[in-house]
Amino acid sequence: MSTSLGTPEPAVRHALIDIHSLSYRYPSRSELVLDDVSFSLAPREYVALVGANGSGKSTLARCVCGLLEPPPGSVNVGGLDPSKRADAFEIRKRLSLVFQSPLDQIVASVVEEDVAFGLENLGVPKSDMDTRVEAALRAVDLWSVRKRPTRFLSAGQQQRLALAGAMVMEPKAIIFDEATAMIDPAGRESILDHMDILAEGGTAILHITHDMGEAARADRVLVLSGGRLVYDGRPQALFEREDVSAWALAEPPSMATARALGMKAVAGESARDFGRRLAGLSVLRPSKEAAHGAPPTETAEGNSLAWSATTAGFSYLKGTDQETKALEGVDLALSGGRSLALVGGTGSGKSTLLQLLSALAEPSEGRVLVFGQDTQDPKTDVRKLRMRSPLAVQRPETAIFELYAADEVSFGPRNAGLEGKALVERVRSAMDTVGLPYAQFRDRQCRALSGGQKRRLALASILAMEPDGLVLDEPTSALDPLSRQALMDVIWSRVEAGRALVFSTHSMEEAARADLVAVMRGGRLVALGPPSSVFGPAWREDWGIGLPFAAELSRSARQEGLDLPDGIIDLAGLAAACGALASVGREAP
Amino acid sequence: MKNLEFFRRVSIGQYLDADSPVHRLTPATKYLWLFALILPASMARSSLAIILVAAACLAAAKLARVHLRYLLRGFGPVLPLVLLTAVLQFVFGWRDDGSLVLADLGPISVTMREVLSVLGMAARFLAIMMALGLFTATTTEGDSARGIEDLMQPLARLGIPAHGLALAVAVAFRFIPIVAGELEAVVKAQAARGADFGAGRGGIVRKVRAYLPLVVPVTVRALERAEALAEAMDARCYRSKGRTRFVVTVGGRGEALLRLSAIVFGAGVMVLSGMLSW
Numbered sequence: 001m002s003t004s005l006g007t008p009e010p011a012v013r014h015a016l017i018d019i020h021s022l023s024y025r026y027p028s029r030s031e032l033v034l035d036d037v038s039f040s041l042a043p044r045e046y047v048a049l050v051g052a053n054g055s056g057k058s059t060l061a062r063c064v065c066g067l068l069e070p071p072p073g074s075v076n077v078g079g080l081d082p083s084k085r086a087d088a089f090e091i092r093k094r095l096s097l098v099f100q101s102p103l104d105q106i107v108a109s110v111v112e113e114d115v116a117f118g119l120e121n122l123g124v125p126k127s128d129m130d131t132r133v134e135a136a137l138r139a140v141d142l143w144s145v146r147k148r149p150t151r152f153l154s155a156g157q158q159q160r161l162a163l164a165g166a167m168v169m170e171p172k173a174i175i176f177d178e179a180t181a182m183i184d185p186a187g188r189e190s191i192l193d194h195m196d197i198l199a200e201g202g203t204a205i206l207h208i209t210h211d212m213g214e215a216a217r218a219d220r221v222l223v224l225s226g227g228r229l230v231y232d233g234r235p236q237a238l239f240e241r242e243d244v245s246a247w248a249l250a251e252p253p254s255m256a257t258a259r260a261l262g263m264k265a266v267a268g269e270s271a272r273d274f275g276r277r278l279a280g281l282s283v284l285r286p287s288k289e290a291a292h293g294a295p296p297t298e299t300a301e302g303n304s305l306a307w308s309a310t311t312a313g314f315s316y317l318k319g320t321d322q323e324t325k326a327l328e329g330v331d332l333a334l335s336g337g338r339s340l341a342l343v344g345g346t347g348s349g350k351s352t353l354l355q356l357l358s359a360l361a362e363p364s365e366g367r368v369l370v371f372g373q374d375t376q377d378p379k380t381d382v383r384k385l386r387m388r389s390p391l392a393v394q395r396p397e398t399a400i401f402e403l404y405a406a407d408e409v410s411f412g413p414r415n416a417g418l419e420g421k422a423l424v425e426r427v428r429s430a431m432d433t434v435g436l437p438y439a440q441f442r443d444r445q446c447r448a449l450s451g452g453q454k455r456r457l458a459l460a461s462i463l464a465m466e467p468d469g470l471v472l473d474e475p476t477s478a479l480d481p482l483s484r485q486a487l488m489d490v491i492w493s494r495v496e497a498g499r500a501l502v503f504s505t506h507s508m509e510e511a512a513r514a515d516l517v518a519v520m521r522g523g524r525l526v527a528l529g530p531p532s533s534v535f536g537p538a539w540r541e542d543w544g545i546g547l548p549f550a551a552e553l554s555r556s557a558r559q560e561g562l563d564l565p566d567g568i569i570d571l572a573g574l575a576a577a578c579g580a581l582a583s584v585g586r587e588a589p
Numbered sequence: 590m591k592n593l594e595f596f597r598r599v600s601i602g603q604y605l606d607a608d609s610p611v612h613r614l615t616p617a618t619k620y621l622w623l624f625a626l627i628l629p630a631s632m633a634r635s636s637l638a639i640i641l642v643a644a645a646c647l648a649a650a651k652l653a654r655v656h657l658r659y660l661l662r663g664f665g666p667v668l669p670l671v672l673l674t675a676v677l678q679f680v681f682g683w684r685d686d687g688s689l690v691l692a693d694l695g696p697i698s699v700t701m702r703e704v705l706s707v708l709g710m711a712a713r714f715l716a717i718m719m720a721l722g723l724f725t726a727t728t729t730e731g732d733s734a735r736g737i738e739d740l741m742q743p744l745a746r747l748g749i750p751a752h753g754l755a756l757a758v759a760v761a762f763r764f765i766p767i768v769a770g771e772l773e774a775v776v777k778a779q780a781a782r783g784a785d786f787g788a789g790r791g792g793i794v795r796k797v798r799a800y801l802p803l804v805v806p807v808t809v810r811a812l813e814r815a816e817a818l819a820e821a822m823d824a825r826c827y828r829s830k831g832r833t834r835f836v837v838t839v840g841g842r843g844e845a846l847l848r849l850s851a852i853v854f855g856a857g858v859m860v861l862s863g864m865l866s867w
Contacts, residue, residue, distance in 0.1 A: 062820075065824060067820055067823055067824060089826060089828070092823070092824060092826050093826060096824070096825075097821075097824040099820075099821055099824075101817060103767065104814060104817040104818055104821060105821035105824075106763075107759075107760075107763070107818070107821070107822055107825075108731060108759070109729070109730040109731050109759070109762060109763065110729070110731055112835070113731055113835055113836060116835030117822075117825055117835075118825040118826055119833070119835070120832045120833050120835055121825060121826040121827050121828055121832055122826055123831045123832055123833050124833055125833060126833060126834070126835065126837065129833070129835050133835070149730075151766055165825060166825075169825070169826070355777070358781055360777055360781060383783055383785065384783075386780060386781055386782075386783065387781075387782065387783045390781040390782055391777065391781040392778075392781070393774050393777050393778050393781075394774075395774075396778060398771070398774060399774045399775045399777075399778035399779075399806070400806070401775060401778075401779070401802065401803065401805070401806040411782050411783075411784075412782035412783055415782060415783025415784060416783055461782065462781070462782070465782065465783070471781075
């Protein structure tokens with residue numbers, strides 16, 4: 001693959017980071033993770049770095065900071081070389097990192113002590129520390145919880161804490177390594193806002209991300225593919241290319257929407273701005289007679305319910321002084337062959353509810369039926385029931401325990417009593433379904449698979465039990481766009497084949513494809529309905545879940561006076577509605 | 590137990606957030622007093638030592654506004670041990686035990702000396718648990734790590750890595766919920782696929798057989814998490830030398846006096862009980 005530069009290289013006279021034909025391989029591995037990468041980052045620049053899982057993004061960030069040792073002379077950070085130990089320390093004073101997993105970067109047990117950790121290392125006097133810690137905590141809005149134990153923060157707060165720990169070092173640049181991948185939409189929005197503020201304040205930003213909408217916010221995008229830098233230029237030019245999917249990238253929603261509506265595509269445009277632009281178009285003359293979308297219709301529930309919960313509640317550590325209510329008064333029902341998306345902030349009770357629906361936990365109050373069986377009934381064979389409605393835990397690849405791929409997949413069916421030829425057939429079909437052909441992958445070591453492959457393997461190990469229902473906890477989190485797409489395609493194909501599905505997600509685009517969307521907040525179910533209603537008339541800002549791009553766009557356009565129907569949730573609906581409006585407008589004299 | 594939950598949500602230690610003269614003590618002073626109470630309680634031969642330690646604990650608990658019941662929460666788990674020792678004591682008597690026989694059940698007899706010895710041991714445990722309970726109730730995780738560093742500071746000049754040890758303690762605290770969370774994830778992933786966890790069947794052997802295969806994946810994950818944390822610390826310029834402290838744990842003259850009195854108390858009780866024969 002050849003390097004193609006979207007715009008001429010920016011002037012690099014006073015580069016903050018200068019990388020010159022950097023190649024890197026991990027010790028004891030043969031393949032290159034980074035292959036002849038060159039670019040520079042100027043002070044105050046806001047750059048996004050994208051590419052598939054395993055394309056070398058994180059390795060690049062680690063080489064720059066000297067967490068890995070790059071070949072001498074290939075990386076230059078203001079005259080310092082991270083391959084030298086002494087220089088690496090000086091570099092890390094100037095470049096801070098915010099990592100993906102919030103919990104893995106918190107050192108201290110109290111909020112303010114954690115922010116101070118970096119300053120303690122630098123030997124900053126106590127009096128200076130106090131003012132700098134206070135400023136950083138105020139900037140990320142955590143000052144009021146400064147005395148709190150760190151583990152009691154929400155994931156979004158923990159990530160803001162990690163950001164404060166980076167900001168307090170007053171670095172010239174902050175590298176965000178998929179820092180928004182594991183937090184909920186509200187937390188994500190807040191981190192992105194902070195990036196903008198930092199960039200305006202003159203801190204250079206290098207944002208590693210899988211989210212194309214996020215990447216499009218940057219001034220410049222770098223694309224890594226198979227360790228090579230294949231694109232370096234403006235986001236607009238990148239997403240106008242036809243071949244971005246070859247690099248495991250997808251179009252940001254604003255670009256895809258613009259293309260579908262035949263409008264000019266603007267990379268990085270927010271749904272709100274797009275809505276205003278749409279409302280300003282003269283062809284779409286608002287009209288009183290414009291057809292409203294059909295009112296959301298609730299399909300009648302069939303007789304065979306996959307899951308039902310009646311005033312179900314759940315408390316952790318019940319009966320102790322540390323009892324915490326995770327779930328309260330949840331009522332829902334889903335019939336076989338239908339799909340339900342659970343959305344809501346971290347800690348809203350989604351994972352707990354999923355455990356109740358897969359019979360891994362019993363409700364402390366109320367009742368949960370899984371395929372008609374009461375999970376609390378002592379006569380219920382819980383083990384069998386769990387296998388009919390198995391849960392795939394969050395990031396299931398971390399729970400892979402067998403050495404070889406086929407063994408991992410066969411664990412479930414073997415527990416169900418399958419053996420011999422039937423077992424092999426089951427494993428083969430499951431692995432083939434998820435796109436890890438049995439013939440090719442059965443003897444592969446699980447550890448050597450890529451992130452996306454591991455996730456699919458975990459799904460195969462669930463499918464191999466031929467369950468009646470799938471219970472998936474954030475099935476696509478932290479995957480690159482193509483892996484995400486591939487995984488969701490497999491999941492939806494199972495639903496079409498008649499399986500019931502309940503899954504949690506932070507992606508409203510994914511939720512909009514389900515038959516029903518349930519919104520969780522503080523352990524309660526605050527809304528349940530078809531996506532056109534939940535993301536339409538019923539939607540409330542204070543849920544903190546965001547909207548699918550098309551829904552947010554049409555909401556904004558409606559506020560500007562464009563008479564779009566309420567309840568548009570996807571591109572097809574938006575295009576149809578705009579088409580209808582345009583024809584109405586044309587008919588008017 | 591049908592619900593698969595582990596310690597992930599349990600608060601570690603028994604710290605009671607409050608403001609009291611005892612809470613405000615520097616961690617090094619608390620450590621010194623902890624040793625000054627525990628050493629005599631466990632080693633001194635005289636029961637006077639146990640009484641003095643218990644009295645000191647009660648006085649400090651009053652000052653710290655910690656309930657006695659809260660302090661004794663730790664006694665429950667060691668109770669079986671005490672009972673086992675009592676049984677052993679009664680079964681295997683002293684050879685030259687001439688004390689009053691209280692009950693005679695054929696081969697097993699209960700003598701006055703045995704009863705006193707069992708009671709004494711229970712009292713020892715109680716006193717130790719009270720001291721430990723008081724320490725954990727008034728000391729945060731961070732302070733218990735910093736206290737180690739402060740106490741070992743004199744040794745640091747001899748090349749003993751005081752800061753490293755303190756950090757190890759702090760990280761160990763951090764890892765209890767992390768490892769529990771990893772264990773929970775693997776157990777749930779297996780239970781979802783028909784493993785026996787919490788399905789209400791099987792005895793201890795079955796349980797061991799179910800949990801044993803988890804040791805390797807959970808250890809691997811814990812190491813991965815440790816590596817991630819180490820990397821995050823490196824990224825924030827971690828080094829063990831030339832550091833400053835955000836939390837000040839240097840006490841004034843009052844603290845110095847209290848530290849001195851801890852040593853005097855501990856030594857005094859030991860000496861005193863050595864002079865007594867009861």
